[in-house]
Amino acid sequence: MKETIIPIGPFHPLLEEPELFTLRVEGETVIDVDVKIGWNHRGIEKLAQGLTWDQVPYLVERICGICSTSHPYACVLAMEDILAIKAPLRAQYIRSTVGELERIHSHLLWLGLAGHFVGYNTVFMWAWKYRELVLDSLEHLTGNRNHYAMFKAGGVRRDFSQKAMDFTLKSIDGVEKALKMFLGVVSDDPVLKKRLVGVGILTYEDAILYSATGPTSRPSGVDHDVRRDAPFDAYDKVDWDVIVLKEGDVFAKAACRILECLESVKIIRQCIEDMPEGEIDAGVTDIPPGEGCGHYEAPRGEVFHYMRSDGTGYPIRHKIRAPTFNNLPTFKATCPGAHIADVALITASIDPCYCCTERVGVVDNTGMKSVLTQDDLTKLSVERTLAIRKDLGKLTWDPYSKLL
Amino acid sequence: MFDKPIIDVLKEKLGDRIKDISQPRERRIYLYVDGKDIQDAARIIFFDMKSRLCTATAIDTRLGVEIIYHFFIDEDGMMINLKTLAPRPDLIIKSVAAVFIAAEWIEREMAELFGVTFEGHPDPRRLLLADDFPKCIYPLRNDYPQSKIEGFDAFPIEAPDKDNTNDL
Numbered sequence: 206m207k208e209t210i211i212p213i214g215p216f217h218p219l220l221e222e223p224e225l226f227t228l229r230v231e232g233e234t235v236i237d238v239d240v241k242i243g244w245n246h247r248g249i250e251k252l253a254q255g256l257t258w259d260q261v262p263y264l265v266e267r268i269c270g271i272c273s274t275s276h277p278y279a280c281v282l283a284m285e286d287i288l289a290i291k292a293p294l295r296a297q298y299i300r301s302t303v304g305e306l307e308r309i310h311s312h313l314l315w316l317g318l319a320g321h322f323v324g325y326n327t328v329f330m331w332a333w334k335y336r337e338l339v340l341d342s343l344e345h346l347t348g349n350r351n352h353y354a355m356f357k358a359g360g361v362r363r364d365f366s367q368k369a370m371d372f373t374l375k376s377i378d379g380v381e382k383a384l385k386m387f388l389g390v391v392s393d394d395p396v397l398k399k400r401l402v403g404v405g406i407l408t409y410e411d412a413i414l415y416s417a418t419g420p421t422s423r424p425s426g427v428d429h430d431v432r433r434d435a436p437f438d439a440y441d442k443v444d445w446d447v448i449v450l451k452e453g454d455v456f457a458k459a460a461c462r463i464l465e466c467l468e469s470v471k472i473i474r475q476c477i478e479d480m481p482e483g484e485i486d487a488g489v490t491d492i493p494p495g496e497g498c499g500h501y502e503a504p505r506g507e508v509f510h511y512m513r514s515d516g517t518g519y520p521i522r523h524k525i526r527a528p529t530f531n532n533l534p535t536f537k538a539t540c541p542g543a544h545i546a547d548v549a550l551i552t553a554s555i556d557p558c559y560c561c562t563e564r565v566g567v568v569d570n571t572g573m574k575s576v577l578t579q580d581d582l583t584k585l586s587v588e589r590t591l592a593i594r595k596d597l598g599k600l601t602w603d604p605y606s607k608l609l
Numbered sequence: 610m611f612d613k614p615i616i617d618v619l620k621e622k623l624g625d626r627i628k629d630i631s632q633p634r635e636r637r638i639y640l641y642v643d644g645k646d647i648q649d650a651a652r653i654i655f656f657d658m659k660s661r662l663c664t665a666t667a668i669d670t671r672l673g674v675e676i677i678y679h680f681f682i683d684e685d686g687m688m689i690n691l692k693t694l695a696p697r698p699d700l701i702i703k704s705v706a707a708v709f710i711a712a713e714w715i716e717r718e719m720a721e722l723f724g725v726t727f728e729g730h731p732d733p734r735r736l737l738l739a740d741d742f743p744k745c746i747y748p749l750r751n752d753y754p755q756s757k758i759e760g761f762d763a764f765p766i767e768a769p770d771k772d773n774t775n776d777l
Contacts, residue, residue, distance in 0.1 A: 243737035251749060289634060416662045416711035429661070429683035435636055436686075498637065498679060498688055500663065509663045511679065526664035526715075534714055 208236070211545070226536070226552065230545060238540040238548075240533050253523035258284065258492050261520065262356050265510070268525065270351060271314065274307045275503030276525070277356035279510040282437060282499030284358035287492055287514055292438070293484040296360040301439035302476045303347060303355055304501070305469040306373075309380060310339040311504035312420075312462040315553075316387065319459060322553050323400055324587035328390065335383040338376040345369035359487035370477045381470045388463050391456075400590050401456035404543065405551035408453060411538040419506025421532040421555045424461040425453035431502040443475040455547075455554040491518070503528055505555070529555070546585040610659070610684040619689070622653050641692045644702045647676075651705045651712075654680050654689055662711040663688070667719040669750045673697045674723050678705060678712070695725045704730040722749040 211228040223244035229237040249268055253261050265276040278300065285291065292300065313336040320328025340350045346369045347353035355361045391397060412422040422429070430447040432440040448464040450457040494516040500509045506528025513522045532555045539551050611618050616632050619640060626649065629641040642650045654660050660680040668675045673696040680689040695702040704727035706712040716727045717736040724747040727733065738748075743761050747753065 243735075243739070246737040248748065251753075286634065286637070413661070414710055418661075431681075434681075434683050434686040435688070495633075496639075498663075498690070500681070500688075507663065507681075509679065511664075511666045511677070513668065522666065522668045524664065524666035530664070530714060531711070534710070 207231075224533070226548070228540070228545070228548060233545050235540045235543050235545065235548060238536050240536055242533070250523055250525060253520060253525075255519065257518045258358065258514075258520065261523065262358075263354060265525065266352055266354065266356075268527065271311050272307060272503045272505065272508070273352045274303050274356070275501050275508045276510070276527075278304055278501040279499040279503075279508040280512070280523075281356045281358050282501060283497045283510040283512040284489075284492060284499070286497030286499055287495045287512065288358065288489060288497075290359060290487055290489070292360045293487055294481045295364075295483045296485040296487075297438035297442075298476045298480050299361050299365055299485065300356065301443075302365075302373075302473055303343070303353060305472045305476075306339055306343050306346075308469045308504045309377075309466045310336050310343070312466050313339070315462060315504075316459070319550070319553055322549050322583060322586055323397065324583075324590040325397070328387070331383065332387065335380050338380050342369075342373040342376045345372045357486070357489075358492070359489035360485050362486075364485050365477075365480070370480065374474065374477055377470050377473055381467065384463055384466050384470070388460070388467075391459055391463060396590060398456065401459065401550070402452075402454055404455045404547050405539040405554055406452070406454045407535055407539050411535065412453070415531065415535045415538065417506070417532050417535050418528050419502065419504070419532070420458055420461050420465065421506060421528075421535060423448060424450040424457035426451050431500050431507050435500070439476050440472075443472050443479070445472050445475075455550050458554045492516075492520075505529060506532055544589075546589045549583065549586050610682070615658075615682065615685060615687050615689070618658070619654075622657065623650055626650060636686055637688050637690065639690045639692065644693050644695065647678075647691075647693045648703050648705060648708050650691055651678060652708050654691060655709055655711075658682060658689075659684070660689060662709070662715075665705075665712065665715045665719065667723045667725060667749070669723060670694075674700055674719075674725050676702065676719065676725070699726070700724055701726045701728060703728050706730050706732075721747070723747050724750065 209230045211230055212225060225241040227239040227241070228235050249264065253264055256264055262277040262280050265280045266273050268276045291297070313332045317329040317332035317336070320326065320332065343353065344350045346365050347355050347363065355363060407417065407421065407425045409426045412425040412427045417427070426449060428447065428449045433447050445468045448461050448468065450461050492514045494514055496511070496513040498509070498511050500507050508528060509526040511522070511524040512520050515521050535555065536552065540548060543551060616630065616638055619638065620627065620630065623642070626642050626646040627640050628643060630638065632638045655662060660682045663679040663681050665679065666677045668677070673694050676693050676695060678691040680691065681687070682689065693702065700723070702725060704716055706716045706727065707729040713732060714736060716730055717732070717734065719725050720727055720730070720733060721735050721738050724745070741761070743758060746758060
């Protein structure tokens, strides 16, 4: 059969990271995929070398709008590794609370968009509705819905007020109820099951070989989580579990994320209820010469920071590695053999700050070119769900007539 | 997973290939090997000791580009930092990506940002920099020009058409 090359990307006005996927397809089956990144390379590592130790956490907070706590978290852990100190107890609990609230809002955002990709726009609306509760809690606790600016080497910058903590406890009760509902929806719906089970399987061996992290590798049976393996802050003082599943397909990845949110709810509740009194800042003034690594389990996987100090006011090297950097190459293992309509799902399943599928050109070997848009690709995916619904006899009316 | 401290396991498995080893903090081990032994050392730490490659860091120093591969053993919560040096002036070193694929992207990144040549890399293309970024200029090196680079305009802006300026 004639081989066709389909480029997906790189630009999409709604999504923050441009990436270009070049698919080689035979008929409608993908046989190879190549990923190109770099459109959004902002030289943060170079910028960090020109900033003082106090300014660097503010800079790395701007790397990502969704996980804007994970980068400063890993960064201050690296600084504390050089200093060989720990933050005061109350600051540790505050840090873990902010980190887990962020995990819930990131996973809910993903769940909503994944629902949109398979054509379940109700999931999209509901997930984002409950995400607002989490963002409101963060605003009450830290002063901002995003970019909280809470972290500094040796502690946090602001304290939680009792009123804000009460508000958070109340709102995560609502979030927990919604999460349990989503879990029921995902595990009971036969259409969703047929659409997601067995799609884009990442095997245990591939997850190990590509060193994939977070909710990309844990559903493949890789039992690791930085928060448990190298415990820091409040994570070894509260009771929670690491979610590990076996299947490695898109369904398992979705289930893993929702289950993880429920664990996060557990952590937040314990952190706020056991919040100790006391100092929130160890009073770090300067960083001695040396080198340190810090890593934190961000919503998408492990964030890694390496810093080296020569005793001056500036880091001489600051290496940053975001989880998507390790997770994106796994497409080479998951996409071959998949249907084109599933590629949007597979790319979405690792949550790569959203698979930029705005401009899709179909190029065949003679050089002819036709262009698909983001809507076309979503439509392909929605049509597939529709066909499954019809097969199962679930479709009594056509809810997607407007979409199609 | 191991019945003795990981630092002793490393000493036993790598033998006299280790030039320097230390454990400054409970969960951090730093070891230094020569450039010719990097593939062997990486293979032993990744496959035999069942670790995961976090990433690699390159640092421009006076002697050459220092490269640190960060491995993390999940079961023991131990981070092993494997250091080596790509010596000046040619900055050539053996590729770890030839041993396992997890190092592929990070070596491509180090190659374009520091000018290190990784011998035996399976896919030595550019990863992050623009296709028209000038060759032989490496942004993260200390000798990177802080002023504008001759012959490269990152944001080409076309002058507005004079006839249409009134429409704005």
